[in-house]
Amino acid sequence: MNEPIDGAALLDEVEAFHRRFNVFPIESAYVAVALWDAHAHLLDCFDSTPRLAFLSPEPGSGKSRALEICETLVPHPMVAVNASAAALFRAVSGLEGRPTILFDEIDTVFGPRAGDNEELRGFLNAGHRRTGVTYRCVAEGDTQKVVPFPSYCAVAVAGLGSLPDTILTRSVIIRMRRRARNEKVEPFRARIHEADGHALRERLAQWADQHREQIAETWPEMPEEVTDRPADVWEPLLAVADAAGGEWPKRARAACVELVNAAKADDKGSTGIRLLTDLRDQVFNGIDRLPTVAVLDRLLALDEAPWADMGGKPLNARGLSKLLREYMTSDNTPVVARNIKTGGTVLKGYYAADLHDAWQRYCPPPPENPLLPLPPLPPWSQA
Structure with missing residues (x-):
């Protein structure tokens, strides 16, 4: 049997790994992203999974690098650029294990010059909840049969501008910006640094296995001002923080309130x-x-x-x-x-x-x- 893993110390290491290569706009973003990485190993414990959205007004703001670091830490990463909804829902319903989808350049799908892409929007919305499925007609001989394809999976996206409201409200939003001259990070070299991320991934998976039953049976206490859809978004992340212990429950709730309020201030509504x-x-x-x-x-x-x-x-x-x-x-x-x-x-x-x-x-x-x-x-x- 594996030795118990200190969850708080492990999340500290995950956060430190992001800090080596990513500059996020506020401290709360490091907390949220580390918790999101961990929650991806525990999806079946939750009723829903928040989307993680790295957005910025200009290129060169570190969005793709943030996805790269997440890629080393999450289970079964699937990097997508301009992927179709059909490809994604077939990947999620495949036999190789539920992927964690990391969708870069999402603005090419939902930006002002893109089409409506309602199928992909529908997939991302449906896959937010554990019961989410995508229905498709599949040929069986001379007939067509309606088949439900599971859509539930963790998704992180990166892109310029914004996203459709239905996706934004299901997301933890990190508004990225270009690094200032005094903000330094290590250059990420996959051949050198991937191994460090993969070692953390293995330990996250082990820690998740050790706490799966505990997390599945508990309901985290939400901050008083966080209700409705934001509560659905943050519930899995707070559950991870509570299971990890240490300073993480306190830090997670502070990050929750700050990022939810930031999203409200940024939201112009429909x-x-x-x-x-x-x-x-x-x-x-x-x-x-x-x-x-x-x-x-x-x-x-x-x-x-x-x-x-x-x-x-x-x-x-x-x-x-x-x-x-x-x-x-x-x-x-x-x-x-x-x-x-x-x-x-x-x-x-x-x-x-x-x-x-x-x-x-x-x-x-x-x-x-x-x-x-x-x-x-x-x-x-x-x-």
Whole structure:
């Protein structure tokens, strides 16, 4: 029987190995990545597995190197660049052992110049949960049979820009940046350093085998402010930290709170939620009704908003109506433009009361220090 392995000391070594070759933007990132490496050896203990996303605005920020180091530490690594969904789900359902997928240059799949790639998005989303499967038709003689292919596997991605919201919400996000002149790392040489990583991988696997039953039967206590999807994302990592002991439970929870809050601050929400929030905070801003033309004027005047360039064209009345009809009023009817009497004429527009229920349900809390009001509307546009 193998000697018990000190989990805290082992995670310290995994973290130190990353620090030799990676510069992460914040200390919490080292904690999260080390825990993610370890959790990949324990997938069947959890209901879900978080995606690990190394993202940056510019090349040369260390994303691919971060994947390289993870590759030496995780079980059955499968490095993918521009791989198809079919190739990935067949690899996951193969007989060689569930791979850990390390997908580099993910921006070529989900970037602004790529197609929708709904199949790959669906695979990555389904594989987040242990029950996730991908259904495909498989020929059996002259007939087609629907076959479920398991999709559950650990996935780390690296790329420029961002990812679809459905993947981001299932991810631990590390916003990479280029090294400053005073930030030094060792050059990674696979022929020299892979052996060190593989030795750590073997010990992680042994430690996982020693604690598998314990981890499968426990539910880690989450930080009070971490709930819903972020709790699903972090639960496996906190379970690993608790089993390792030492300072790791404390460090893991601090990292969890910091990275979850960073993701919230970075999250602009879906297009619909962004629209609702801008309408509440910067368009109506205390006004009870506005004609559609005035609503659009104010939206298009927002410098850092997307409304002036929606697929190459500014948002128009039809696009605004299509977005808002997805939300309901307090009377459970769609939000639509209604008649507004303005100085002897009638214009179509929107009432704040119709939007209030959606503001309450979907928007983040209003800012503590509201923005200064926009310039007054022209007299013809006021009720």
